[in-house]
Each structure stands twice: as structure tokens, then as C-alpha cells.
Amino acid sequence: MDPHLLRTFVAVARLASFSAAARELGYTQSAVSQHIAALESDLRTELLTRRPVAPTPAGERLLEHAGPLLLRLEAARADVLRLAAAPPGRVTVATSPLAVGPRLLSALPATGVTLRVLPPAQVPAVVAAGECDLGLVDGLAAPSDPLRLPDVAPLRVTGIGEEELAVLIPAGHPLAGRAAVRLDDLADARWLDAPGIGLAPAVRTAPALHYDGTDLHALCALAAAGHGLALLPLPVARAAPAGVAVPLVSPRLVHRTELLAPGAPTGAALAVAARLTGGPS
Amino acid sequence: MDPHLLRTFVAVARLASFSAAARELGYTQSAVSQHIAALESDLRTELLTRRPVAPTPAGERLLEHAGPLLLRLEAARADVLRLAAAPPGRVTVATSPLAVGPRLLSALPATGVTLRVLPPAQVPAVVAAGECDLGLVDGLAAPSDPLRLPDVAPLRVTGIGEEELAVLIPAGHPLAGRAAVRLDDLADARWLDAPGIGLAPAVRTAPALHYDGTDLHALCALAAAGHGLALLPLPVARAAPAGVAVPLVSPRLVHRTELLAPGAPTGAALAVAARLTGGPS
DNA sequence: CCCGGTTACGCTTGTCGTAAAGATT
DNA sequence: AATCTTTACGACAAGCGTAACCGGG
Numbered sequence: 001m002d003p004h005l006l007r008t009f010v011a012v013a014r015l016a017s018f019s020a021a022a023r024e025l026g027y028t029q030s031a032v033s034q035h036i037a038a039l040e041s042d043l044r045t046e047l048l049t050r051r052p053v054a055p056t057p058a059g060e061r062l063l064e065h066a067g068p069l070l071l072r073l074e075a076a077r078a079d080v081l082r083l084a085a086a087p088p089g090r091v092t093v094a095t096s097p098l099a100v101g102p103r104l105l106s107a108l109p110a111t112g113v114t115l116r117v118l119p120p121a122q123v124p125a126v127v128a129a130g131e132c133d134l135g136l137v138d139g140l141a142a143p144s145d146p147l148r149l150p151d152v153a154p155l156r157v158t159g160i161g162e163e164e165l166a167v168l169i170p171a172g173h174p175l176a177g178r179a180a181v182r183l184d185d186l187a188d189a190r191w192l193d194a195p196g197i198g199l200a201p202a203v204r205t206a207p208a209l210h211y212d213g214t215d216l217h218a219l220c221a222l223a224a225a226g227h228g229l230a231l232l233p234l235p236v237a238r239a240a241p242a243g244v245a246v247p248l249v250s251p252r253l254v255h256r257t258e259l260l261a262p263g264a265p266t267g268a269a270l271a272v273a274a275r276l277t278g279g280p281s
Numbered sequence: 282m283d284p285h286l287l288r289t290f291v292a293v294a295r296l297a298s299f300s301a302a303a304r305e306l307g308y309t310q311s312a313v314s315q316h317i318a319a320l321e322s323d324l325r326t327e328l329l330t331r332r333p334v335a336p337t338p339a340g341e342r343l344l345e346h347a348g349p350l351l352l353r354l355e356a357a358r359a360d361v362l363r364l365a366a367a368p369p370g371r372v373t374v375a376t377s378p379l380a381v382g383p384r385l386l387s388a389l390p391a392t393g394v395t396l397r398v399l400p401p402a403q404v405p406a407v408v409a410a411g412e413c414d415l416g417l418v419d420g421l422a423a424p425s426d427p428l429r430l431p432d433v434a435p436l437r438v439t440g441i442g443e444e445e446l447a448v449l450i451p452a453g454h455p456l457a458g459r460a461a462v463r464l465d466d467l468a469d470a471r472w473l474d475a476p477g478i479g480l481a482p483a484v485r486t487a488p489a490l491h492y493d494g495t496d497l498h499a500l501c502a503l504a505a506a507g508h509g510l511a512l513l514p515l516p517v518a519r520a521a522p523a524g525v526a527v528p529l530v531s532p533r534l535v536h537r538t539e540l541l542a543p544g545a546p547t548g549a550a551l552a553v554a555a556r557l558t559g560g561p562s
Numbered sequence: 563c564c565c566g567g568t569t570a571c572g573c574t575t576g577t578c579g580t581a582a583a584g585a586t587t
Numbered sequence: 588a589a590t591c592t593t594t595a596c597g598a599c600a601a602g603c604g605t606a607a608c609c610g611g612g
Binding site for chain 4: 310311313314334
């Protein structure tokens with residue numbers, strides 16, 4: 001179960017070829033063959049069928065473990081390395097689109113910060129891997145409940161804000177005049193599915209349209225044009241250039257944003273983190 | 282970042298001694314020294330102070346990663362090995378005390394099952410490591426919300442039941458006559474803290490008494506005798522030999538129990554899992 | 563036949579143990 | 588002085604590459 005063997009195993013499984021994996025990893029075909037043979041003899045099981053190359057059931061199972069395992073290993077390495085390196089003045093912050101708000105903007109120092117907007121699902125991994133010093137993620141949660149994040153590595157999580165939710169409804173829609181809606185009212189509605197922005201997965205019904213970008217403006221435009229409803233934080237929905245923001249009152253959910261830090265942040269990152277957690281809302 | 286190096290690193294840190302770690306791991310002191318040196322040169326950082334042997338800040342950080350990492354690695358190995366081994370007729374089920382109820386008892390086949398009662402926090406690790414084929418955990422959650430479990434490994438989680446909560450109150454207590462209580466009513470109450478059984482950690486106030494066992498009967502006796510209140514599933518509290526069970530109506534929380542399975546359960550474990558998820562409640 | 567995975571074999575590298583040296587209390 | 592870690596060094600095994608081998612399309 002050497003990580004090197006695991007790494008070539010996932011490469012072979014992904015590429016469905018020993019030789020392609022060898023090229024990708026800078027080994028010879030022979031070495032890759034020996035790696036797989038070593039793994040299989042260690043576990044006393046066939047992990048791959050040859051010709052065609054495909055994982056056996058046991059191989060499938062190992063693949064489920066190997067990915068997170070290698071991710072954590074790399075994250076651990078990067079984390080310690082970053083801690084050891086002299087803290088540079090620059091701070092890079094990974095953030096999901098909806099976490100970019102007045103709070104973040106007022107907490108940023110005048111200079112020396114790089115912002116990296118990513119789909120919420122990728123933020124924890126990027127922070128864990130040490131590519132960014134801090135992370136901001138947002139999502140749906142019951143009031144004052146923490147978010148459910150994948151724990152790729154031990155990260156410090158701090159809640160830094162909660163907001164009401166609203167549904168962005170096109171102007172002509174029958175519900176557009178309501179002062180508030182319940183999710184039940186919208187049981188048959190068609191929702192926009194935007195994994196790059198978040199919030200949508202909470203709704204169970206079949207989505208009307210997939211949007212793969214991270215651009216909030218585009219999502220609002222789609223919603224206002226009637227391509228489907230969008231679930232957004234109330235302030236964001238209010239600020240949309242078109243469409244009507246109707247607060248969602250049931251179930252009691254809020255839009256929550258949290259700060260992720262690898263261990264205790266150091267140096268310049270610490271200052272930003274402090275302003276985010278303790279600073280003005 | 283070889284797992285072997287990591288393993289000796291945690292051993293050295295835990296024992297605060299190179300030579301003790303060497304004895305424990307079956308190496309010579311020299312080999313341990315070389316392991317640590319290899320890690321430190323790889324990460325280009327001091328991880329331990331010598332004389333006395335203690336982790337540096339970077340070492341502390343690495344320790345946080347190393348534990349879960351090694352656990353997952355071992356879990357992955359055990360999982361694949363177990364899948365590969367011919368499924369024996371015996372099934373072992375790890376369960377937290379409060380998950381043992383009529384549902385489980387009726388789902389068990391007449392023979393071939395070993396039950397292992399553990400504190401809820403240990404159940405996921407035991408299932409992940411393949412020591413048990415199935416796991417049952419219980420805990421507090423908002424209705425129809427999944428439990429928050431540590432993800433030591435990719436486990437299949439299935440909710441199999443939710444119950445109302447109740448507070449077990451000694452007979453003479455002022456609240457004993459109430460038809461229902463809110464958590465606010467009990468803000469100043471003293472709670473029993475029983476991590477081996479669960480549920481207590483949801484309450485924030487300082488506990489009156491720690492109970493480290495997993496025996497439900499003992500906990501009920503303590504509560505009935507006035508040593509502190511106990512938060513229990515309503516049916517369990519009702520069945521207590523003494524004390525009064527008062528339903529908890531606010532906040533809206535339920536006692537939830539979930540089934541953990543490593544990947545898809547196989548053979549005899551599958552049959553038990555099916556009866557637990559689909560069987561009579 | 564050709565493509566691709568396996569096996570054989572030599573070489574390099576890494577890893578462990580023994581033993582001597584160095585440091586710290 | 589005693590204890591514990593480090594360093595030096597030799598033996599052994601592991602891992603990789605070259606090259607020959609085989610099994611399917």
C-alpha cells in the first residue's frame with residue numbers, strides 16, 4: 001500500500017492503460033506492471049483485468065479509497081511545507097462566488113491579496129493542499145448549524161455570517177407578488193442547477209437548466225429570463241438587476257458562509273482571518 | 282512522506298523518545314533516527330526537538346495530519362482485503378448503546394452474528410477498519426438530517442430510524458409533572474455527561490457527572506437518583522425503571538440512528554443490512 | 563504481425579543493523 | 588558518567604530500466 005503504487009494504480013485505472021499511465025508518470029511500462037503486480041500480491045487479489053484494462057470489484061473499492069487518501073497525503077505535505085516556509089506578505093484566498101460580499105471586501109487589506117473564485121466544492125481541497133492560505137465557502141444550513149464540508153484534511157472552520165434566503169423569480173411569474181414563499185409552494189417549479197455557485201443541490205426536483213460557470217450575474221439573468229428559479233441569499237437576490245426576490249420562510253434555512261484555515265493561519269493570512277471573523281459584518 | 286516514516290514519527294512523538302519508539306516498532310534506534318532525518322530532510326524542516334524529544338510547531342501540524350492519514354490507509358487496506366476474502370457466514374455488527382433497539386433485534390438472524398457495543402465515536406473507525414461488517418450509530422440531528430460523522434473512510438450511510446427525544450427526570454423534580462419541556466426550561470439544569478452513550482454533548486452547560494461506561498441501565502439509574510438529567514430517546518426514557526420521561530419539544534431534534542456499511546456489504550452482512558433498512562420498524 | 567502487458571536480469575539506490583562517536587543532563 | 592541521539596559503514600533487499608517473451612486482435 002505504498003502511496004506510489006496507489007498513485008500508479010489510479011493512473012492506470014483512469015487511463016485504462018499501463019503504457020499510457022507509464023508515460024504520464026515518467027516510468028517505463030515495465031515499472032508500472034511491477035507496481036500493479038506488487039499491489040495485487042500485497043492484497044492477494046486481482047485489481048485490474050488486462051485486455052481490456054478495467055478495475056475488478058476489488059479494484060473499484062480500492063479506487064474509492066485511493067483518491068481521498070492521496071489527496072490528504074498531498075495536503076499534509078503542502079500544509080507542513082507552507083508552515084515551514086517563511087510567511088510571505090502575500091495572501092491568497094479561495095472563495096466560492098456567493099461568499100464574495102461586503103464582509104470579505106471590507107476585510108481585505110489594500111494590497112497583497114489574491115482572490116481565487118472557485119466552485120464551493122473545490123474550496124476545501126484547495127485550502128487543504130496549501131494552494132491558498134484561507135478559504136471562504138458558503139452553503140445552506142439550518143440556522144447556526146455548521147456547513148457540511150468534506151474533510152479532506154483537518155481544517156479550522158469558523159462561521160462568519162448567515163443571511164436569509166430568497167428565491168429569484170421572473171417578473172411575470174404568479175408567485176412574483178408574494179411577500180414570502182415556502183418551499184412547498186415551489187414543489188413543481190423548475191430550478192436552475194449551478195454547482196459552480198451552490199445552493200441549488202438543496203432542492204430535490206429535476207433542474208431545468210445546468211449552468212457550469214461561477215458567474216453570479218449570468219445566473220441571475222437566467223433566472224430573471226424565466227429559465228428556472230434560483231435560490232440565493234436575500235441581499236444578493238435583492239441586488240439582482242431583474243426579477244423579483246421573494247424571501248423563503250420555510251423550511252428555516254439560512255445561507256451560511258464559513259472561513260477555512262489550515263491549522264492556525266500565520267503572518268499576513270492571520271490578519272485577514274481576524275478581520276473576517278471579528279470585523280464588521 | 283512514506284507512511285512508514287509517518288508511523289515512526291507519530292510513535293516517537295507519542296513516546297517522546299527515539300529508543301522507546303524503536304522498541305515498540307521493532308526497529309533499532311538508528312533506523313528510527315534515520316526515519317526522522319529522512320522526513321525532516323524531505324520537508325526541509327525540524328519536526329522534533331531532541332532532548333527533550335517534543336514536536337516543533339511544524340511537527341505538531343504534521344501530527345494532526347498523520348493520525349487520520351494512517352487510519353484511512355489501514356482502513357483502505359482492510360476494506361479491500363475483506364472484500365477479497367470469501368464472505369464467511371459470520372457477521373459482526375458494531376453498534377452504539379442507544380442503537381440497540383427492537384429494530385436491530387428483529388433484524389438479526391437467528392445465528393451467526395456478533396454484536397459489539399462501543400461508544401458512538403468509535404463505531405465509524407471500527408467499521409472503516411474492517412473489524413466489523415456493519416455499524417449502527419446514533420446521535421442527535423434535526424429531523425431527516427443525516428448525522429455528522431467523522432469520515433475516516435468512504436462509508437455508505439443509511440438512515441434507519443428517528444425517534445422523539447425525552448429528558449429523564451427524577452420523580453421529585455419540579456419539572457417531573459410537565460407534559461413536555463423545552464431546552465430553555467433546563468438551561469440551569471445539571472446534565473449527565475456520558476460520551477460512551479452519546480446525546481449529552483448536545484447540551485452546552487457544565488455536566489454534573491461523567492459516566493464513562495456504555496451501560497444504559499446505569500445511566501438511567503443515575504438520572505433517576507438525581508445525579509443529573511439524561512437526554513434519551515423517548516421510548517428508552519419511557520422504559521426506564523425509575524424517573525419520569527418528559528418529551529423534549531424544542532428545539533426540534535430527533536434521535537437518529539444510521540447504518541454504516543463499508544462499500545456495498547456482501548454475503549451475510551448484506552442480508553442483515555437489508556433487514557435493517559427495509560425491515561419492520 | 564503488431565500492440566501491449568509480463569517476465570528475466572543486471573544495476574543502482576535505498577534501508578536496515580552494527581558499531582563508534584557526539585552531545586546533554 | 589550515563590543515557591540517548593547521530594553518524595559511518597557494510598550487507599542486503601527493493602525498485603527501475605533494458606530487453607526478451609508471450610498472448611490477443
